[in-house]
Amino acid sequence: MKPTLKRIGLLTPAIIGIGIFLLIPLGFLLIYSFYTPRPLGVEKSFTLQNYLGIFGNPITLDTVLRTIRIATTTTLLCGLVAYPAAYFLARKIPQKKGLMLMVLLVIPFWTSSLIRTISWLPLLGRNGAINLALMKVGLLDHPLDIFLFSEFALQIVLIQYYVVFMIGPIYIFLSQIPENLINAAKTLGANNWKIFVHIIFPLSFPGIIMGSIFVFVLCLGNFEVPKFVGGIVQTIGLVILNTITILNWPKAAAFSALLIVITLMGVILLLRMTNVKKIFL
Amino acid sequence: MKNTPSQYPSLPAFPHPCVPPSPRPHISWLDWITGLGYLFLYAPILILIVFSFNNSRFNVVWKGFTLDWYIKLFEDTKILEALKVSLIVALASTAISLVIGTLTAWAMYRYSFKGKRILEGVLYLPIIIPDIVMGISLTLFFVLIKFQLGMASIIIAHVAFNISFVMVVVRARLQGLDRTLEEAAMDLGADEVTTFFKVTLPLLSPGLIAAALLAFTLSFDDFVISFFTAGVGATPLPVQIYSMVKLGVSPVVNAISTLVLIISFILVILTEKLQRK
Numbered sequence: 001m002k003p004t005l006k007r008i009g010l011l012t013p014a015i016i017g018i019g020i021f022l023l024i025p026l027g028f029l030l031i032y033s034f035y036t037p038r039p040l041g042v043e044k045s046f047t048l049q050n051y052l053g054i055f056g057n058p059i060t061l062d063t064v065l066r067t068i069r070i071a072t073t074t075t076l077l078c079g080l081v082a083y084p085a086a087y088f089l090a091r092k093i094p095q096k097k098g099l100m101l102m103v104l105l106v107i108p109f110w111t112s113s114l115i116r117t118i119s120w121l122p123l124l125g126r127n128g129a130i131n132l133a134l135m136k137v138g139l140l141d142h143p144l145d146i147f148l149f150s151e152f153a154l155q156i157v158l159i160q161y162y163v164v165f166m167i168g169p170i171y172i173f174l175s176q177i178p179e180n181l182i183n184a185a186k187t188l189g190a191n192n193w194k195i196f197v198h199i200i201f202p203l204s205f206p207g208i209i210m211g212s213i214f215v216f217v218l219c220l221g222n223f224e225v226p227k228f229v230g231g232i233v234q235t236i237g238l239v240i241l242n243t244i245t246i247l248n249w250p251k252a253a254a255f256s257a258l259l260i261v262i263t264l265m266g267v268i269l270l271l272r273m274t275n276v277k278k279i280f281l
Numbered sequence: 282m283k284n285t286p287s288q289y290p291s292l293p294a295f296p297h298p299c300v301p302p303s304p305r306p307h308i309s310w311l312d313w314i315t316g317l318g319y320l321f322l323y324a325p326i327l328i329l330i331v332f333s334f335n336n337s338r339f340n341v342v343w344k345g346f347t348l349d350w351y352i353k354l355f356e357d358t359k360i361l362e363a364l365k366v367s368l369i370v371a372l373a374s375t376a377i378s379l380v381i382g383t384l385t386a387w388a389m390y391r392y393s394f395k396g397k398r399i400l401e402g403v404l405y406l407p408i409i410i411p412d413i414v415m416g417i418s419l420t421l422f423f424v425l426i427k428f429q430l431g432m433a434s435i436i437i438a439h440v441a442f443n444i445s446f447v448m449v450v451v452r453a454r455l456q457g458l459d460r461t462l463e464e465a466a467m468d469l470g471a472d473e474v475t476t477f478f479k480v481t482l483p484l485l486s487p488g489l490i491a492a493a494l495l496a497f498t499l500s501f502d503d504f505v506i507s508f509f510t511a512g513v514g515a516t517p518l519p520v521q522i523y524s525m526v527k528l529g530v531s532p533v534v535n536a537i538s539t540l541v542l543i544i545s546f547i548l549v550i551l552t553e554k555l556q557r558k
Contacts, residue, residue, distance in 0.1 A: 006388075006392075007388055007392045007394060010384045010385065010387065010388035011384075011385060011388050011389075011400070013380075013381040013384065013385070014381050014382070014384070014385040014404060014444055014448070015400070017381060017440060017444050018403060018404060018406065018407065018441060018444060018445070019403075021419065021437055021438070021440075021441040022406060022407055022410070022415070022418075022441050023403070023406075024422060025415075025418035025419050025421060025422035026410070026414075026418050028418065028421050028422055028425060029414070029417065029418040029421055081314075081318055081321075082318075084311055084314040084315065084318075085314060085318040085319075087311065088311045088312065088314070088315040092311060092312075104319075105319070105322065106494070106498065107545060107546060108322055108323065108326050108542075113502055113504050113519065114504055114519055114522050114523055114526060115329065115522065115534065115538040116325065116326070118526060118534065119325035119326055119328060119538075122328055122332065123324070123325055123328065159321075160321060160322060160325070163318070163321075163322070164322075172453065176457070213409065214408070217408070217409050217410075217411060218411075218412075220411050221411025221412045221413040221414060221505070222412075222413075222505075223413060223505070224504060224505070224523070228526070237411070237413050240413055240414075240417065241413070244417060249421065253417075253421075256413070256414040256417060256418070259411050259413070259414055260410065260411070260414055263409055263410065263411055264409070267409050
């Protein structure tokens with residue numbers, strides 16, 4: 001077989017799979033975002049109303065900005081939580097043990113994401129563990145509601161949801177750092193801090209970026225967490241869900257298009273912070 | 282001049298880089314952070330497990346031990362059916378995407394051609410397109426081409442996003458592969474296909490297992506895309522749980538999650554054992 005033929009043969013399934021079941025549907029969605037919504041259907045006439053409705057309305061505009069803010073803070077906090085843990089797993093304990101602990105980390109993800117949201121309710125609720133503990137210590141004299149159905153709760157649960165997606169890539173990059181490199185630095189007289197700043201951190205940075213892309217993207221579209229613990233906090237995902245429920249496809253499509261634009265902007269921004277080849281090639 | 286090392290007076294005791302540092306008995310702040318991280322991940326889940334044995338309808342206080350919720354669970358045909366759907370979808374989409382993803386990763390690693398960078402971007406798209414957008418665009422697509430929503434549509438949707446994840450994991454493994462081993466095999470007369478199956482594939486196997494585990498997890502755990510592409514034909518477990526939770530959290534939900542957790546734990550340990558062989 002000629003290499004060209006082989007290449008085409010090997011790549012066809014992926015191109016068909018992703019082309020037909022991702023690109024074409026996205027194209028349809030984009031077209032729909034310019035249609036006119038009618039009760040229980042659409043009228044196939046071009047309009048910009050769906051987009052103007054998003055930017056002209058201060059409430060929806062606020063939702064868009066809030067979604068971006070929540071995704072950004074979740075990404076940052078996940079990074080802060082994940083890096084030390086990944087460092088511990090990759091460099092502080094034997095490789096076998098580290099791998100096992102990584103597996104342990106992934107196991108909670110076999111429960112449905114919904115379950116993980118629900119499982120926070122007994123902790124964060126009015127009669128939940130946090131309120132009870134704070135009252136026992138004497139910091140509170142009556143239970144607070146802010147731990148549940150608030151942006152605080154949303155934030156906590158999102159971190160728990162996605163921190164693994166940050167730990168994984170950082171772990172991979174940290175464990176691939178060749179031991180010789182560190183030994184060489186030691187031989188040349190570098191102390192632990194210098195080794196970290198000049199060798200370990202830069203070499204693991206692509207992992208941080210990769211994890212940040214995962215977390216940021218996953219946060220943007222999430223709607224089940226705000227639905228169950230966010231209270232009245234609205235996010236784009238939730239708005240899309242609600243618009244679909246009332247069968248307003250064009251408006252949901254416009255919000256989706258906006259979500260894609262925000263996602264791509266975020267990803268491009270993150271990728272510019274590192275050498276792309278280090279992540280994907 | 283005879284330069285034997287013994288001529289030098291006491292050499293400074295230089296720590297040999299290969300000698301591991303002696304284990305420190307004290308617990309460092311890194312251990313603490315990692316421990317707290319695990320606690321953060323596991324605490325809600327442990328509480329959930331405990332409450333699945335709680336003799337009370339409410340998830341707030343402990344009233345005593347019971348197995349009632351598990352008995353109720355095995356009488357609930359809807360949940361069992363949903364579990365079956367989820368397992369079929371996860372297995373099918375993992376198998377399909379593992380084959381497609383591995384072939385793609387290998388082709389992208391091996392060959393360079395025109396438009397490779399564009400194709401690359403497209404192949405990574407499912408990772409960066411938010412779930413909800415993928416979910417509703419696929420639903421719109423299936424409805425427009427009049428494809429019956431059900432098990433098949435969920436499997437297709439899951440394959441569409443799993444291909445990319447498999448590709449990323451396998452490719453990372455390929456990148457770390459020692460090319461000289463493949464070359465040696467070819468020098469010894471093996472053709473490309475034989476080399477792939479006898480040399481590349483075994484070397485790749487840890488990556489393949491990792492990719493399969495990831496794909497299975499993503500598919501089995503997926504709620505958003507299943508929620509939109511399921512229709513009325515088939516209900517996977519997360520979607521079934523969603524409809525149950527909307528009416529309030531029942532301890533039966535805790536029981537099913539506990540069971541799923543235990544089953545996956547066993548699966549993961551088995552995979553570990555297999556990998557070691």
